Amino acid sequence: MPEPDAPRAADPASFGFERIRYAKDAANGVATVTIDRPQVLNAFDFRTLRELGRAFEDASWDDAMAVVVVTGAGDRAFCTGADLDEQAEMGATSGQYWRWMGAFIEMHDRLRNIGKPTIARINGACVGGGNELQMACDLAVMVEDAYIRHVGPEHGSVPAGGATQWLPILVGDRRAREILMLCQEVPAARALEWGLVSRVVPRAALDSTVAELATSLRAKLPEALRYTKTQLNWWRDLVWSQTVTHGRDWLAIHSTSDETREAVAAFHEKRPPHYDALRRLAGAPRSCPECGATGMPAEYAYCGVCAAPLPSVFEAIP
Structure with missing residues (x-):
């Protein structure tokens, strides 16, 4: 994954991505970033985070791309958050987790500050960091048989990478507490009712709905749209900037605790902690x-x- 020597967009084929697919549709002005790890339900490991961040950076530099779509490979999952196999390996030292969380934050910052509208194409299960990823997008289209869920308090973590910050803004305090503390699935219909997503559609209509929204967004003035996005992000950016580094430090320290070790072991042994x-x-x-x-x-x-x-x-x- 070569580093750029200037802020110029590049051919997606030049990046050598291994965990994601990155494509540009010049005719329609749409860049699509796909987490390509269906074998682990599109969970992200460290390299995935780095590749996502690089793709978002490149898309922000490409003036031919009016809209960026974020999705997951396959039909089962949009993204299920952190790869717990990698998390188990990182349990040896808190410093490893702290560095991993730095890549997560950098990826989010590049997505939120991309300077153009973003659409989450939620093609399946949207869990943990996956929901934080879709909330970082401007709009979200979800298939009707998918669900959103947070599992941090069951797996030794705290969803402080966007969920604790943004869910109260999107769905209200009580609903945010229900989602994060009960760790229950939020079906697509309820996600729409609560304002977690923009559209819920049959699977057959997913791509056409995303394309329709992208076409509408493309027919807007780019600078005016960019600043509208900046203004709309104000509350989210404020709470993010005040809390995410605290979350990073606490999660790093907690990653080596008895609680986290037991929770991750229980996950791999398929038993309750x-x-x-x-x-x-x-x-x-x-x-x-x-x-x-x-x-x-x-x-x-x-x-x-x-x-x-x-x-x-x-x-x-x-």
């Missing part, structure tokens, strides 16, 4: 049954004082 054990652990620090030393890290297999074997945190606290 030990919710109640984690609550008890917060009030009863891990201790050695032999010498009574307390505050033992969860990853310790042996006591750091007397070297006695330690039970796992979940054996010690049923």
Whole structure:
């Protein structure tokens, strides 16, 4: 993925993207950015974030592109947020997650500041960071059999990459709390009713509806439209700028916690996390049954004082 030496648009084929597809339709003035990881429901890993950011940057520089469409490959998912396999690998140090979150923030900033209208083409499940991605777009067209969901409090995370900031603006405080705290699916019809998306259509009408909106947006004055977007983004940008770096630091620190390790392990083992054990652990620090030393890290297999074997945190606290 070559770095540009000047702010000039380039041929999409020159980027060598591996995780996304990037295409430009010169006849209609539409650039389409597709997350191309259907085997993992279009979850994004670090390279995906970097490629998305580079594509958004290039699209912003291309004056021939009037509209940018963001979508996912296949029919099952638009995007399901962070790749938990990669998240498990990053659990070793908080610094790894902090750097990953930096790429996530940079990608979002390039999308929101792209300087032209954007449309989310929601072709399937829209989960976690996927919903944050579609909320960063100006308009969203969703197939009628898709859903939106957040799962952070079930998987060891907090949706502080757009959801905690923007959902209260889009759907109101109570509905935002329901979406983020209950972690339940929001069907397409309800997403439309609540103002999470612009249109809900049958799958057969998805592309034609996106094209219709793109055609309408293209027939607008580019500078006036760009500044309209800037003004509309004011509240979102304000809350984003005040909270996202806090979220980045907290998520990085929390990524190595007992809670996150247990949540990610439960996801891979296809079982519920030990919710109640984690609550008890917060009030009863891990201790050695032999010498009574307390505050033992969860990853310790042996006591750091007397070297006695330690039970796992979940054996010690049923």
